[in-house]
Amino acid sequence: MRTVYAISGGVSKFAKARPDKTFQAVVKEAYDYAVQDIGLEHRQFNQLVDGSVVSYFSDHFARQLMAGIMATDYLGLCPKPNHRVEGGGATGGICFQEAWKAVASGYMDVCAAYGFETMSHVETWKGNEFIALASDVSFDYPVGGFYTGYYAMMVTRHMKEFGTTVEQMAHVSVKNHINAYHNPYAQKRNRYTIQDVRSAPMVAWPLTRLDICVMSDGAAAAILCSEEGLARLEAAGAHVPRPLVKVGGIGRGTDAMRMADRPHQSYDDFLRYNLLPHEDTSETRAYYQDLWDAGFRYPGVHSFRAGRMASREAYKNARIADPLREIDFVELHDAYTSSEVQTYEDMGLCRYGEGGPFAASGKAFMPGIDYGLNLPEAPICPVNPSGGLIACGHPVGATGLMQAVFAIWQLQGSIGKHFRDSTLQVKNARRGAIHSHAGTGTYVTVSILERGE
Amino acid sequence: MADRIPAKQEETLGGYVLHNVPFPRELNPETLALLKHMSPILIEQLYSITYVHSYGQDSPFFAGLSNGVLLGCRDPETGYTYPTPRGHDMYSGRETEWVEIKPEGKIHAFTVCYFGSEAFLSECPFVLTQVEFEGCDTLLLGRLVGVDPNQAGIHWIGKQVRGRFLRNSKFTPTDIYFNLVE
DSSP: OOOOEEEEEEEOOOBSOOTTSOHHHHHHHHHHHHHHHTTOOHHHHHHHOOEEEEEOSOHHHHTOTTHHHHHHHHTTOTTSOEEEEOBTBTHHHHHHHHHHHHHHTTSOSEEEEEEEEEOTTSOHHHHHHHHHTTSOTTTTHHHHOOHHHHHHHHHHHHHHHHOOOHHHHHHHHHHHHHHHTTOTTOSOOOOOOHHHHHHSOEEETTEEGGGBOOOOEEEEEEEEEOHHHHHHHHHTTOOOOSSOEEEEEEEEEEOOSSGGGOOBOOHHHHHHHHOOGGGOSHHHHHHHHHHHHTTOOSBTTTSOHHHHHHHHHHHHHHTOSOHHHHOSEEEOOOSBHHHHHHHHHHTTSSOTTOHHHHHHHSTTSOTTOOOSSOOSSOOSSOBOTTOHHHHHOOOHHHHHHHHHHHHHHHHHTOHHHHHSOOTTOOTTOOEEEEEEEOTTTSEEEEEEEEEOO | OGGGSOOSOOOOOOOOOOOOOOOOSSOOHHHHHHGGGOOOOOOOOOOOOOOOOOOGGGHHHHHHHHTTOOEEEEOTTTOOEESSOOSBOTTTOOBOEEEEOOSEEEEEEEEEESSOOGGGGGGOSEEEEEEEETTOSSEEEEEEOSSOGGGOOGGGTTOEEEEEEOSSOOSSGGGEEEEEOO
């Protein structure tokens, strides 16, 4: 595979509704920003790019089949190669990885990835229904199809197995909302307290409205290229920021669509297939043996095996042995506070069962920001410095690409330029992970982005 | 309590049918340029379908529910058993066989939904549960009925439940629901 650089990105302002523009024009906002940020004109870039990948999740929200090609057409990228990708909540993350594949394989030297979702065209409860159609329509949806309900069930099991508390989950909400206070692209920029989160209206016990991301309209775009593509762009006058940002490795995992079907592995298989290198110590093996003896089974409904598989593969490809200490920040798929807690574990930022204490420890917070919390430990690896899905919003087909764009800016050291506020710039960030997640853990992508020398 | 009373009027669709909108009486460069500042036109479109869904190889499960029987699927060689039907085993790839499952189990996970999809809004609050059955390797999603949502707590997990069957089948998985065994 060839080295792939992620050289630029753009994000439309995520909003509850964007009736002022059609989806194509919202995509163009993000695309234009990415093109202009490397100093090229639309016509120039469209001549230089080899093709593109487009993502959106739901034909129901779009009420338009082949909406992907309509965005591509609007951007003036026809007749160059393009295809649409879809994979539930991971749609944007898959789009990023498909663009990576196009470049890494040598199929393209310059590839644009863009995605969007316009979720405001139906009322919230109908939107919940559309999203719930991404669960088994024979056995899950008819029982009370509602994704927040599915995630709430998962976290009750997490609470039962590991003693995770709602207050620990609320730390995630406080962190992500306050981070987003400094992100002008975010949909919700509010300062909340643990009490605010817990006293918000209950949606699906134990998740309140402030434990849950919102539906959004929005788009995001990223430009990926090879060494040859970079040379071609720069020969045409592009000003690609240094240091360069490259994709260090990708990983993907999957799991059964119905969470009821998640198999339980044997203890030996759990260790053989899931242990991360830094967990392979006698102390951690003893820890897991104790959990197993107490009734823990993997993956169960409390953990996302797909997230662990995606992380394991991405870490292997990027040569990461200890993620908490070798990754400087993570943008992960926090559709729910509970899923951020679960994902800490899947990504190996802590061990299975330790996600709750990790959430409240301070390790995943940004340094230098007053969260109004008494955090016992210093930040190590900020998680969702942008505010994540909970505060930025979740226009599904764009979300994973939004994470990529924020990661590119973090590694370029250009957050201050793009946010007009440097508060969220992770100091000396050299490596970031982006994590995109679908269904009840059905598809998960993890991509590692790194700052070049 | 006061802070739970919404201060915002709920937005709803519907209203008058509008047959015209403001538009310049004369078109000239100035008024044409002003069109760039026009608010977007939003229209309501009915989006409704009747869809004929097939349960395919899973159909006996629903026939079973309508006759007061919970059926599951079992790999004939390994015995791996799915209370949520599956025509082929995920490990061996073999076609599974139907087996009767005693509709008694334990709560593995649950939630109380106070909000939801449009189709279920009128039923809120309702309780979803993943039920584990003795001798089965996976779970079944169902409704837990007859519990006070206000008493929800992690202590519900592990409690015994017993399935009951709707007399008038709807041919959905909710033809079986669960009660706590006190």
